[in-house]
Amino acid sequence: MSYLYATEADRRAMLEAIGVESIQQLIDDQVPKELQMNRPLDIAPGVGELELTRWMQRLASRNQGAESMVCFLGGGAYDHFIPAAVDQIAARGEWYTSYTPYQAEVSQGNLQAMFEYESLVCELTGMDVSNASVYEGATAAVEAALMCLSLDAKRRRVVVSEGLHPHTRQALQTYLQWIDGTLVVVPVHDGLTDIAGWEQAIDDKTACVLVSQPSYLGSLEPVDPLVASAKKAGAQVIAVVDPISLGVLKRPGDWGADLVVAEGQPLGNPLAYGGPYLGILACRDALVRRLPGRIAGQTEDRHGNRCWVLTLQTREQHIRREKATSNICTNQGLLALRATIYLSLQGPQGLRATALQCGEKGEYLKSRIRTSKRVELAWEAPTWRECVVRDRKGQVESLLAQLRDRGMLGGIPLADWDSKWRDCFLVAVTEKRTRQEIDALVDAIDQVS
């Protein structure tokens, strides 16, 4: 099964038109014989759809995800509700089997959707300009940091807090090591970035700071002092936010951010074991020429009709090659489309209600944790949607395993990130979690051995 059309008769007719005897002859013309494989690929012959379906269902039956378990996992990817309209619209072949809008006239759907996405992102974040998305949250943060590093060759420091997603910190470290960048990580104290340490870390060699609001630990940082010390040193402020939280939290553009990045997955995209997601990346006008990736802009056609094109392309690799702002090629079109549809359905009240429910249910979880005999809150910082829980017995792995036996994905152990948090785990509650499920989680925690 190869999805082919070419019948034997077609092949003969086509070979005759070309003037060769066989396809092999075409290949021999191009590929030196000694470089051709002298054996078939060691991959089993293909199977039909029914067989493939059975095989995939068998594999899927050995996975237990958020549909079959009650999911309290967050840590950068969240089990929010996805309206049917998102799936139904995005399943149209005109969306998902098209490509980058190189020919604007036959891509107005994609281009307008990109423009709508950029508009919504600007509104949510309080920024002036957004690109049409990058790969995912961590690379969005990396690209934002690289933009800032490109502003001044003498400023090579990137300052972050332990509250920044560990994957983002690791990705920053990976990228910075080859371009003389230095990552400085400021500790967290009682769930919040240590302000004195933060002020000390920022100097006149600091290109940018990344302020995560809420933090990876679910904490709401008092952002003003964090921003103020960066501004004082002339460093750019990159806000790392959650897009759902912006239904209730102040926009980063209103608390001093110069750039905003986010993992866009919560906006109508499935968990899908980590991807594909989309990276949100927006900035102030002053930085637009340094912004990587596709940008759709409004213009007019030769009849004066309003329409959309890819614009400011002189930033990009296909024009500028090694002088481009980044090597990124396309955007995450389909995921950005889903985010756009999701936000269109939510509207101002829907997004606000969703964000509020995440906050209130998270607060209810905390109130129940405070009554537990087995676990406690690691600290009393203000949080949204997610919080850090400490196991007094220090047996996080065993606790979580027993919760799984009861049908719950109870949390993410923090031991992998830092041994000082080895007795802690991260618990998230989206609007999908019910009071009953939260009660059941805490009850189960207190029951297990």
Add this chain to the structure above:
Amino acid sequence: MRNVQSTLLLSELSKTGRSSVQLPPLDVPEGAWAGQVPSGLLADRPPALPELAEGDVVRHFTNLSTLNMSVDTHFYPLGSCTMKYNPKRNERLASIPGMIDLHPMQPAQTIQGLLELMYQLQKDLAEISGLPGVSLQPAAGAHGELTALMVAAAWFRKKGEKRRQVLTLDSAHGTNPASAKMAGWDTVTVKSGPNGLADLDDLRSKISSDTAVLMITNPNTLGLFEKQIAKICQWVHEAGGLVYLDGANMNAILGIARPGDFGADMMHYNPHKTFSGPHGGGGPGAGPICVRDFLEPFLPAPVVAFRDGSYYLDSDRPLSIGRVRSFFGNTGVLVRAYCYIKTLGGPGLREASDVAVLNANYLLARLSELLQVPHGNRCMHEFVASASEVKKKRGVSAMDLAKRMLDFGFHAPTVYFPLTVPEALMMEPTETESKETLDAFVEAWRSILEEPAVRLHEAPHSTRVSRPDDVLAARQPRTRWTAF
């Protein structure tokens, strides 16, 4: 059939008080959260998103979709992009519970089926490339390039070698030099010769003890196999460098030739091209990389491994370059690639490449009666025609021809790439198109080339918009709606 609504913006459709979602009533005490948050952190109003009924949203986006050309609706011979058929079964199977609903931080024992799939995919990608070390983490082809270049940099660093240069071809994708720059290298451009292949003299003169990596696309962007690739790789290796293969054109050589066998040390795949993943209007893709065994320890962590009867994520990789993104990778894209490989099997992959080569050569043979094809009468999976003679004689550019092609119901070829061919028209029919479609496409070219120049300058004529003003868009950027 007029389609009025889709030309409006969401902000223009919005009406205060409309909404599409209703959450269940809050089942926990209200106000506790807001009470504990410092008030300075809260927004004083909800974000000014559009207010729409669900029907508005569905009609708007459904109508908008009809303004796109797509593989499902049109022949899409966009060279270098491998716009092959995207199997529906892959869409369904990537979305079943147990695949789509897996959280990226779930422990390995709850995702054994997925890890088995990924482990098998790693093996298949290694077999097809002839390179044993595999990372599924990169999010796109360009991301794979960058990741592999960082792997190379880490290998040289471990060896204590300071090399500064990455060689790229003038015919290469722009991502090659851009990726090299991001990995901290200087780039040196190697010329293509008149035959469309790497200029061996120029290449040889640029290889030195400062050469870290040569990046090469094979088959190259003209659709030609670099016949001297083995010798080229040997030169680079003798100078102590590594060879990176841009795998953009793997669809031409599945089961025919393997990068590892012809001398490449590292490569990326574009599963959204080669293994039928849909292109999603620009993404998502994925960019898994394969490397030689001595580079394997430097791959990003984690990789999928198997021990004592179960699969796990191996993060204990002390020489690893680190993470290049969050979480595991673009799993959804990789699951589709796995389904495709499983459906075709080894023999089917070979046949797909065979027919991709047949289709491209057939189109080349037929079109070369109408258009100049500067680099010979044979190709692999794609070829590049040139409109430069038409331009000289009649003032009609590659862009004019491409725009007119849209009126005939075909997506245009890739234009003005590669940069080495003037007025380039790059065509890649793929294996999943019929002789009838290719014949109709040729007839469309015949008609177009006979049309008066003015008809072509003003094309397209049948689309809702024609020739958007790119200069205006760049000079007065409007990248979001205003006055909402």
